[in-house]
Amino acid sequence: MATILLIGPGAIGSLMAWSLQNHATIKVYAHRAGLSLPGHVESDGETHRLRWSLTDSLVGIDAVLVCCKATQVERATSPLIPKLSGIPWLILCNGLGPQAWLSQQLPGRVLWASTTEGAGRFGQQVRHTGVGETRIGSPEQYIVTDETEQWGRKLASQPGPLELHWEPDITAVLWRKLAINAVINPITAVQQCLNGALAKREWIGEIEVLCAEIQQIARASDIQLPSDLAERVVMVARATGRNRSSMLTDIEAGRETEVDSILGPLLCAADRHGLAAPRLQYWYQAVIRLHPLNR
Incomplete structure (x- = not known):
């Protein structure tokens, strides 16, 4: 089972971890002091346990998933880029600036994603407030390696509680x-x-x-x-x-x-x-x- 390093365990990060945890081990990078992990996701009246843990180790990481706020992307990822430059990355955040910046730092390694899922964090629980879909793709202006694209396509095809799709025009x-x-x-x-x-x-x-x-x-x-x-x-x-x-x-x-x-x-x-x-x-x-x- 692959190990994914997740940056940004907020509402959307929690949903992504919930959707992927049956196919990968989810480790959360402690990119800021006092970071805490929600324990559950509530969706359609049911409560689902999140199986993830905090880490400061980069050993054995197979891919990186960036879900922090756009304002935090550069600060949170800069220390990791030199150490994890040879594996696939996926960035899921608002706007367009952070995606372009990260792709420039990691040529050929960064996929982009967009989601219409709704979620909110309430203490140690995340509430799934609106069902949508998440699209993953390779930006035309920042071509990725075959290995990175294959990883993204596999991620998008795996069954889970969220609807994931590969998007030709992300x-x-x-x-x-x-x-x-x-x-x-x-x-x-x-x-x-x-x-x-x-x-x-x-x-x-x-x-x-x-x-x-x-x-x-x-x-x-x-x-x-x-x-x-x-x-x-x-x-x-x-x-x-x-x-x-x-x-x-x-x-x-x-x-x-x-x-x-x-x-x-x-x-x-x-x-x-x-x-x-x-x-x-x-x-x-x-x-x-x-x-x-x-x-």
């Missing part, structure tokens, strides 16, 4: 998720509201303007986003109406947000292509003002 999948997060996260963080507030008529105009800016940036970057992006944003806001966005949760907890990983790549791409994105810039600056730690 970059497009991450862009679609980024586009929706780039609208919902900053507005809910600044307005201090639940996701469902954005399904109200008063926000339709702002959502449409933001989506038009994102569409323009995507086209310039050779990415095809759905033509009904604004409608999809409203649909997601309605479907997750009682949820707090990750950016709002970070603001409420006084933590650094993921604004540089979610809005940052879009604004950098706009600048690179000479495009104006005034509303994205407005919400980016509004989040920064709320929490200066981002600077």
Whole structure:
């Protein structure tokens, strides 16, 4: 049985460990002081024990799974990169910046993933709040080795409580998720509201303007986003109406947000292509003002 080193035992990391623990030994790297592991996942009214353990040893590791927040990726992985550069890595986090950074540090070794699973951590228990799917793939701009791709395809094909798939165009999948997060996260963080507030008529105009800016940036970057992006944003806001966005949760907890990983790549791409994105810039600056730690 292979041994996977997991970085980031939060809600999504816990779900991934639960899904993979019948096929691999899960070791969690203690990337920060005081790290504790949830003991159970609650899903569909049932409680499932998590079989994992903390470690500071890198001996016998066959692959690495990165599930920490985007803001933590560089700090958490930098000490490990020189020691674990010859094995497959998989990164599952918000945004696009950390994925590109890690792929540049580990040429040919990093697969990307995106998930629509919903989860929240409540003390020592993780609650599976929404059933979705997780897609794993090789980014076209960072080609991986055959060994790494084979590992990813095997991971995606293994049965488990989560639905895992191999995705031929993972970059497009991450862009679609980024586009929706780039609208919902900053507005809910600044307005201090639940996701469902954005399904109200008063926000339709702002959502449409933001989506038009994102569409323009995507086209310039050779990415095809759905033509009904604004409608999809409203649909997601309605479907997750009682949820707090990750950016709002970070603001409420006084933590650094993921604004540089979610809005940052879009604004950098706009600048690179000479495009104006005034509303994205407005919400980016509004989040920064709320929490200066981002600077």
